[in-house]
Amino acid sequence: MSTQRALARRAAAELVGTAALVAVIVGSGIQASALSPDIGVRLLANSLASAIGLGLLIALFGPVSGAHLNPVVTLSEWWSNRRTTRPREAALYVAAQLAGAVTGALLAEAMFGRPPGAWSTQIRSAHHLLLGEIVATAGLVLLIRGLQRIDRAALIPVAVASYIAAAIWFTSSGSFANPAATVGRSLSDSFTGIAPGSLPGFIGAQLVGALLGIALAALLYGPNHPVPPVNREAPISV
Amino acid sequence: MSTQRALARRAAAELVGTAALVAVIVGSGIQASALSPDIGVRLLANSLASAIGLGLLIALFGPVSGAHLNPVVTLSEWWSNRRTTRPREAALYVAAQLAGAVTGALLAEAMFGRPPGAWSTQIRSAHHLLLGEIVATAGLVLLIRGLQRIDRAALIPVAVASYIAAAIWFTSSGSFANPAATVGRSLSDSFTGIAPGSLPGFIGAQLVGALLGIALAALLYGPNHPVPPVNREAPISV
Amino acid sequence: MSTQRALARRAAAELVGTAALVAVIVGSGIQASALSPDIGVRLLANSLASAIGLGLLIALFGPVSGAHLNPVVTLSEWWSNRRTTRPREAALYVAAQLAGAVTGALLAEAMFGRPPGAWSTQIRSAHHLLLGEIVATAGLVLLIRGLQRIDRAALIPVAVASYIAAAIWFTSSGSFANPAATVGRSLSDSFTGIAPGSLPGFIGAQLVGALLGIALAALLYGPNHPVPPVNREAPISV
Amino acid sequence: MSTQRALARRAAAELVGTAALVAVIVGSGIQASALSPDIGVRLLANSLASAIGLGLLIALFGPVSGAHLNPVVTLSEWWSNRRTTRPREAALYVAAQLAGAVTGALLAEAMFGRPPGAWSTQIRSAHHLLLGEIVATAGLVLLIRGLQRIDRAALIPVAVASYIAAAIWFTSSGSFANPAATVGRSLSDSFTGIAPGSLPGFIGAQLVGALLGIALAALLYGPNHPVPPVNREAPISV
Numbered sequence: 001m002s003t004q005r006a007l008a009r010r011a012a013a014e015l016v017g018t019a020a021l022v023a024v025i026v027g028s029g030i031q032a033s034a035l036s037p038d039i040g041v042r043l044l045a046n047s048l049a050s051a052i053g054l055g056l057l058i059a060l061f062g063p064v065s066g067a068h069l070n071p072v073v074t075l076s077e078w079w080s081n082r083r084t085t086r087p088r089e090a091a092l093y094v095a096a097q098l099a100g101a102v103t104g105a106l107l108a109e110a111m112f113g114r115p116p117g118a119w120s121t122q123i124r125s126a127h128h129l130l131l132g133e134i135v136a137t138a139g140l141v142l143l144i145r146g147l148q149r150i151d152r153a154a155l156i157p158v159a160v161a162s163y164i165a166a167a168i169w170f171t172s173s174g175s176f177a178n179p180a181a182t183v184g185r186s187l188s189d190s191f192t193g194i195a196p197g198s199l200p201g202f203i204g205a206q207l208v209g210a211l212l213g214i215a216l217a218a219l220l221y222g223p224n225h226p227v228p229p230v231n232r233e234a235p236i237s238v
Numbered sequence: 239m240s241t242q243r244a245l246a247r248r249a250a251a252e253l254v255g256t257a258a259l260v261a262v263i264v265g266s267g268i269q270a271s272a273l274s275p276d277i278g279v280r281l282l283a284n285s286l287a288s289a290i291g292l293g294l295l296i297a298l299f300g301p302v303s304g305a306h307l308n309p310v311v312t313l314s315e316w317w318s319n320r321r322t323t324r325p326r327e328a329a330l331y332v333a334a335q336l337a338g339a340v341t342g343a344l345l346a347e348a349m350f351g352r353p354p355g356a357w358s359t360q361i362r363s364a365h366h367l368l369l370g371e372i373v374a375t376a377g378l379v380l381l382i383r384g385l386q387r388i389d390r391a392a393l394i395p396v397a398v399a400s401y402i403a404a405a406i407w408f409t410s411s412g413s414f415a416n417p418a419a420t421v422g423r424s425l426s427d428s429f430t431g432i433a434p435g436s437l438p439g440f441i442g443a444q445l446v447g448a449l450l451g452i453a454l455a456a457l458l459y460g461p462n463h464p465v466p467p468v469n470r471e472a473p474i475s476v
Numbered sequence: 477m478s479t480q481r482a483l484a485r486r487a488a489a490e491l492v493g494t495a496a497l498v499a500v501i502v503g504s505g506i507q508a509s510a511l512s513p514d515i516g517v518r519l520l521a522n523s524l525a526s527a528i529g530l531g532l533l534i535a536l537f538g539p540v541s542g543a544h545l546n547p548v549v550t551l552s553e554w555w556s557n558r559r560t561t562r563p564r565e566a567a568l569y570v571a572a573q574l575a576g577a578v579t580g581a582l583l584a585e586a587m588f589g590r591p592p593g594a595w596s597t598q599i600r601s602a603h604h605l606l607l608g609e610i611v612a613t614a615g616l617v618l619l620i621r622g623l624q625r626i627d628r629a630a631l632i633p634v635a636v637a638s639y640i641a642a643a644i645w646f647t648s649s650g651s652f653a654n655p656a657a658t659v660g661r662s663l664s665d666s667f668t669g670i671a672p673g674s675l676p677g678f679i680g681a682q683l684v685g686a687l688l689g690i691a692l693a694a695l696l697y698g699p700n701h702p703v704p705p706v707n708r709e710a711p712i713s714v
Numbered sequence: 715m716s717t718q719r720a721l722a723r724r725a726a727a728e729l730v731g732t733a734a735l736v737a738v739i740v741g742s743g744i745q746a747s748a749l750s751p752d753i754g755v756r757l758l759a760n761s762l763a764s765a766i767g768l769g770l771l772i773a774l775f776g777p778v779s780g781a782h783l784n785p786v787v788t789l790s791e792w793w794s795n796r797r798t799t800r801p802r803e804a805a806l807y808v809a810a811q812l813a814g815a816v817t818g819a820l821l822a823e824a825m826f827g828r829p830p831g832a833w834s835t836q837i838r839s840a841h842h843l844l845l846g847e848i849v850a851t852a853g854l855v856l857l858i859r860g861l862q863r864i865d866r867a868a869l870i871p872v873a874v875a876s877y878i879a880a881a882i883w884f885t886s887s888g889s890f891a892n893p894a895a896t897v898g899r900s901l902s903d904s905f906t907g908i909a910p911g912s913l914p915g916f917i918g919a920q921l922v923g924a925l926l927g928i929a930l931a932a933l934l935y936g937p938n939h940p941v942p943p944v945n946r947e948a949p950i951s952v
Contacts, residue, residue, distance in 0.1 A: 013458055020377070027408035036278025040750025044759055045282055049407035052400045059397065060381060063388045064458060111373060111410045113366035128827035135825060139734070143774060150777045159773065162766045169763040170741035172825045220727055220778060251696055258615070265646035274516025283520055287645040290638045297635065298619060301626045302696060349611060349648045351604035489934055496853070503884035512754025521758055525883040528876045535873065536857060539864045540934060587849060587886045589842035 010065035011092050015100040017061045018069045022104030022184040023111070024053030029191035030112045042191060047168040055161025062157065070178040071097055072210045076141055079214070094180070101184030109188055120186050120193025124173065125201055132173035133205035134212060139167060140177045141213025142220075149221040179203045248303035249330050253338040255299045256307045260342030260422040261349070262291030267429035268350045280429060285406040293399025300395065308416040309335055310448045314379055317452070332418070339422030347426055358424050358431025362411065363439055370411035371443035372450060377405060378415045379451025380458075387459040417441045483565065486541035490572040491579070493537045493545045498580030498660040499587070500529030505667035506588045518667060523644040531637025538633065546654040547573055548686045552617055555690070570656070577660030585664055596662050596669025600649065601677055608649035609681035610688060615643060616653045617689025618696075625697040655679045721803065724779035728810040729817070731775045732783045736818030736898040737825070738767030743905035744826045756905060761882040769875025776871065784892040785811055786924045790855055793928070808894070815898030823902055834900050834907025838887065839915055846887035847919035848926060853881060854891045855927025856934075863935040893917045 028049035032042040054069070061067040068074045071094045078090040109116040143163050147155055167175035176182045176194070182203060186196045194202060266287035270280040292307070299305040306312045309332045316328040347354040381401050385393055405413035414420045414432070420441060424434045432440065504525035508518035530545070537543040544550045547570045554566040585592040619639050623631055643651035652658045652670070658679060662672045670678065742763035746756040768783070775781040782788045785808045792804040823830040857877050861869055881889035890896045890908070896917060900910045908916060 009458065009460075016454065016458065023373070024404060024408040027410070028404070031407050031410070032278055035281055036276050038276060038278065038750050038752060038755060040746055040752065040755040040759060041276060041278040041282070043749055044755070044762075045278060045407050049404040052404040053408065056381065056397060056401055056404070059390070059393065060384045060388075061458070107373070108408070111366055111370045113364060113410070126827060128825055132825045135737070135821070143770065146774045150774075152773070155773065159770060163770055166738060166742070166763040166766040166770070169745050169759055170738040170767065170822070172741070172745070172827070216730065220723065220730065220775070222723075247696065247698075254692065254696065261611070262642060262646040265648070266642070269645050269648070270516055273519055274514050276514060276516065279514060279516040279520070283516060283645050287642040290642040291646065294619065294635055294639055294642070297628070297631065298622045298626075299696070345611070346646070349604055349608045351602060351648070485934065485936075492930065492934065499849070500880060500884040503886070504880070507883050507886070508754055511757055512752050514752060514754065517752060517754040517758070521754060521883050525880040528880040529884065532857065532873060532877055532880070535866070535869065536860045536864075537934070583849070584884070587842055587846045589840060589886070 007089065007092065011096040013061045013065035014068060014093050014096040015103070017057045017065070017067060018097045018100030018180055018184075019104035019107065020100075021050075021054055021057055021069050022101045022181050023108045024104075025050045025181065025192050026105050026108035026185060026188045026190060027111055028053075030108065030114070030188075033191040034112075043168065046192065047165050050168070051161040051165035054164055055157045058157040058160060065093075068093060069097060069100075069180075071180050072137060072141065072178060072206055073144065076145070076210055076214060080145075097180035098183060101180040102187060105184040105187040114190075117187070118189045120189045120195050122189075122193045122198075123195045124198045129173040130201055130205040132171035133176060133202055134209040136167045136171040136173060136175035137177040137206045137209025138212040138216065139163065141210050142216045145214065145217035146221060149217065173202070173205075176202060177206060177209070179206055182206070245327065245330065249334040251299045251303035252306060252331050252334040253341070255295045255303070255305060256335045256338030256418055256422075257342035257345065258338075259288075259292055259295055259307050260339045260419050261346045262342075263288045263419065263430050264343050264346035264423060264426045264428060265349055266291075268346065268352070268426075271429040272350075281406065284430065285403050288406070289399040289403035292402055293395045296395040296398060303331075306331060307335060307338075307418075309418050310375060310379065310416060310444055311382065314383070314448055314452060318383075335418035336421060339418040340425060343422040343425040352428075355425070356427045358427045358433050360427075360431045360436075361433045362436045367411040368439055368443040370409035371414060371440055372447040374405045374409040374411060374413035374415040375444045375447025376451040376454065377401065377447075379448050380454045383452065383455035384459060387455065411440070411443075414440055415444060415447070417444055420444070483568065487568050487572040489537045489541035490544060490569050491576040493533045493541070493543060494573045494576030494656055494660075495580035495583065496576075497526075497530055497533055497545050498577045498657050499584045500580075501526045501657065501668050502581050502584035502661060502664045502666060503587055504529075506584065506590070506664075509667040510588075519644065522668065523641050526644070527637040527641035530640055531633045534636060535633040541569075544569060545573060545576075545656075547656050548613060548617065548654060548682055549620065552621070552686055552690060556621075573656035574659060577656040578663060581660040581663040590666075593663070594665045596665045596671050598665075598669045598674075599671045600674040605649040606677055606681040608647035609652060609678055610685040612643045612647045612649060612651035612653040613682045613685025614688040614692065615639065615685075617686050618692045621690065621693040622697060625693065649678070649681075652678055653682060653685070655682055658682070721806065725806050725810040727775045727779035728782060728807050729814040731771045731779070731781060732811045732814030732894055732898075733818035733821065734814075735764075735768055735771055735783055736815045736895050737822045738818075739764045739895065739906050740819050740822035740899060740902045740904060741825055742767075744822065744828070744902075747905040748826075757882065760906065761879050764882070765875040765879035768878055769871045772871040772874060779807075782807060783811060783814075783894075785894050786851060786855065786892060786920055787858065790859070790924055790928060794859075811894035812897060815894040816901060819898040819901040828904075831901070832903045834903045834909050836903075836907045836912075837909045838912040843887040844915055844919040846885035847890060847916055848923040850881045850885040850887060850889035851891040851920045851923025852926040852930065853877065855924050856930045859928065859931040860935060863931065887916070887919075890916055891920060891923070893920055896920070 029046045032045040036042050057069060058067040074090050074093045078085055106116040140163060143159055144156060147153055147159060182194060182199060185192055185194050186199055267284045270283040274280050295307060296305040312328050312331045316323055344354040378401060381397055382394060385391055385397060402413060420432060420437060423430055423432050424437055505522045508521040512518050533545060534543040550566050550569045554561055582592040616639060619635055620632060623629055623635060658670060658675060661668055661670050662675055743760045746759040750756050771783060772781040788804050788807045792799055820830040854877060857873055858870060861867055861873060896908060896913060899906055899908050900913055
């Protein structure tokens, strides 16, 4: 398979994977809100479904594209491998993730018989929420880099899934920790939505959190040096 | 053991396994509805119990029959191996699954002291529910085929169980994703039931979803070629 | 270490393990009932805590005593190995399990500041509950024997824990599936208790279920022959 | 890297890890209390998030510092290796854990927009709570030592996480089982807090429980002898 076609397939995996991820997050939020009056029960169901979905997608698409499904992960990986990876690849990944996130939100809306295309009205702009989002993203990046540094990258699917299940609860922001999913979630006026006006703050906090996570990993595991890509265990032969 | 007797044992595993699966789904639904007024809590319990039951059955019966427990899986496997597997085997599997599903529904009703044999009155026919069922089944088939293609078939029991736990929440249809279990569930007028009149739509959507899942797997993992049967890791010596 | 001392240590592990198991079941039931008015939420917490406790105890004490913690498992193991195991050993195990179960119930009562020694008043005698208990125990025995037959005994701690979490929900009886724990639970007048008058029916149903599980395993995995003890993976050197 | 710098890095891991642990416990408790009126639902969310957080931290920091994150674990490890480990190292670990626990509580308060620095007002001093805390800590120590003795130290992250999830439910005290986290939790007047006046009783009970756990491990696994440190699987090369 030509490099060109291989890159197209990797971008397709990022697009389909991010679409599925956002459909799981938004869809389970809509379902849970329809079924339970208790917001705690809603978040239990939503956090468990989202975590499982993320873990399965990383396991399934990891060998195809690395299963970043998140611009913060792509940028952090690109930074670690910046001598060997072209920025064009990272840009393609981010574009595929954004397109996937929008697709996933619209699919979730359609599955639940709601007219797609409404913006979320849920404002999330308080300062302490931004602190929560910084903590959530820093933890995610530290977890991925740490597992790579201790040669436990095979644990990443389960570990990242578990992390998200917990972070949704222990951070004040709901632990979006993913700029593409954040954009997608602005397109559903439901439990997991975020108003478009709150996007810049959240995405900014996620980028700050990513830097903090990289710094913490360097502090705890020693100076940074190139690491192999996330979970891209085995190439697909075709 | 003769091939004939081996096939009989495999069919018995499909029958017992599908009976157990439907008994778990229907029984936990009845129990949860009796205990909690909160429909979200009911679905949490029902989805966790159903997912665990499915995962254990795949692990336990995989080495005997492949533990399809689902006509969509049997047909998809047969299609992949159509040059070496006779259609008669697939037909026997589907018949055993249907007989098991009916048995399991009646067993669940009896365990809870309810007169067996009542049809479900729960109509599930809205168009967006059918879209949900297409998505649910496509995801299931993509997951199984994807794990086979990346040589991670050993993860199938845990991955399929986790998938169902999430899909029950993120799809609008409750993620039946199994024509045999759908038929069985029409025989219980309870939380997890489906009115007989809704069967054709659901089963049709499941078949469409299976085709979509096969297509997505081909797109992301390359052109289709014969794969080993699901999870039939080791033959049972007798 | 002499055989005599080794046997004493194995009995101690069965006693401590069964005490811990019953303390987890009864204690989490008392806690859950005090915290939630929703019986579904209570059973979610109680089933998850009980399942985790059982799984950890099997993992921890398996290499010491086989971690039966259940007379039905001991009798089924003894039957499989009756040519090499003396009945006296099985009797000692059952006695240790019963003593442990009573100790565990009293410990749970004491931990929650309740006067120990009250009998449960919860009558569980309806016929369909006994059917539920037969199904619960048959499934447990089939699971253990099946995993042994397919050389997956290492999965027993996780599989049995998961099974119990699901069986508490899908059977009508609450899936006691353990005569010793059933006796222990008669000594706590709380969420997980059982009135002494209901003991004979439940224990009888458990024994019938065990036979059914053995028969199902023979049907699906072939005629019975001696199997290695449950999960006694590695001897402890002392 | 010099021994001095290595020790500093290990202390940093204990500090960051304990801070993260307490932030997860306290933060998820605040979140759950804000979302659900049902205390059972609150504790379900809080126990699951806390357990996951602990398991991930042990997996991530185990190869750096052993990931004790708990003075009881540090003291128990030091006791087992007292011929080769200097007490100064144990003291440094405990100091880092205490500093981390306070940091984590303040971070959780800040993430939720609460003025940091308020003492908890939740009195936990009844005798039966202290019995619960003894049982909780004894079980934790027995679990860690038992897994080391049967050469299953690789299971410690998952096993300890699962244990805490269950112990929060089956003990009456909420299973703090960690003197540093107990001190941290006195600095948040929220769901998981403990009034400063209740600290001496809880910490005393934890120390008694640790001794009981060591005694039980000796009884069940044979006389104590030096064991390798918890989960310090591989040194970090820098």
